[in-house]
Amino acid sequence: MQSFASEFNQAITLIFLGDSELWAIVLLSLQVSIFAVLISALIGMPVGAALAVARFPGRRVLIVLMNALMGFPPVVVGLLVYLTLSRSGPLGVLELLYTPTAMIIAQVVLVTPIVAALTRQVVEMLAEEYSEQLRSLGVSRLASVPVLLWDARIALVTALLAGFGRAIAEVGAVIIVGGNINHVTRVMTTTIALETSKGNLALALALGAILIGIAVAVNAMVSALSLRAEEEGLRHA
């Protein structure tokens, strides 16, 4: 018990004295996850919006597939990205394995279905509400996409935050493709796993506390934005 208290005190000290190693790990984690979420937004939002607005054969199958991909096991994603980026893989020539870029790619694969599926859901609901009005105003189906994306912006930020939550807390895929190399690909989750196995609980606890802090902040933002979106909907109802 005394040992735990001592580790906890050390963890607090690491956080508040600005331990350079700890904050470098936090910074890399944030950089990787933020980049991954931005790329996922660029891919997932138009795909989700297109699935919401367009009508074509096989659309339902694509939606089911996209929803299924939301629950794709991260270690399997890690394995697939590893095989793709490994020296004998199709993208091996790029030599991206064990780099932050490889971790971003893995997170993009994990987060894009979440962003696309949530975007599809939000935009489809809004499209249903706006459909006749936009047609009456002479807005074509294609031209309605940016209108819908803009008007669903609060809900879409919520989708991005949900994606960020998934990315920042991810461990299985990034440890496979990143390799957990010190000062290169070591992020919060992989460091926690490593340091716990080594018995260095102070650093693991400090990173855990920061990770929880980020998760709480993201969830608070999601709740606040969801509440705002709900209020907007209720006002309209």
Place this chain on the structure above:
Amino acid sequence: MRDLISEMAGCLSVDELQITRKGQALLNVPHLSLDGPGPTLILGPNGAGKSLLLRCLHGLIVPERGQVRQDGALLNADHKARQGMVFQQPVLLRRSVAANLDFVLKRQGLTRTGRKSRIEELLAEGGLEGKARQSARSLSGGEAQRLAILRALALNPETLFLDEPTSALDPSATQMIERMVQRASARGVRIVMVTHDIGQARRLATDVVMMQGGHVVEHGVAQQVLDTPKSLASRRYLAGGLVT
């Protein structure tokens, strides 16, 4: 005679219009010609096909059979661009009041200065001065419907369709909407409006279309239809009887 009427300028007409669902005719109008100066009010009980007819006239619904014509020609994109529609529940963009109007004006290619002055004009027209920056979703029911009408008027429509725009409003809000409709009509906008309110039809209409069960049961000069209805369905509806 029908063809002659259909070819008159500003005339809106339907021929052999039919919409069915699960084998049941929801709308069956052999012929209807709205060629008067308007406002035309479409009256009838729930399920009479009033809103469906309005959507067909505006091209939002393509009927299984029959044609909708404007100025003698089949309804096309050019005609639709010269029409506006206001729905029973106003559908406002999740933006400010001014941005809702700006959305339409921008699509018309107006300059920033032109849009700004037109927005001010429109807000004054709808009594929404001082609410330009307010979220459109925070407006009251009456204000929201006025904004929806202003947005439709921003299109400079030749014809404005209104689908029960005052059904959920109190008398004061209804009066403001009716004044807007009258002013638009006086400026030459052809008004076609659906209502349940017989009093409203008396106040606004120059001609009245009575509908029941997907059929037009009577169409004529407002005073004649409202005071001396010819059809039994119209008489029962206007007498306040239960019509199904």
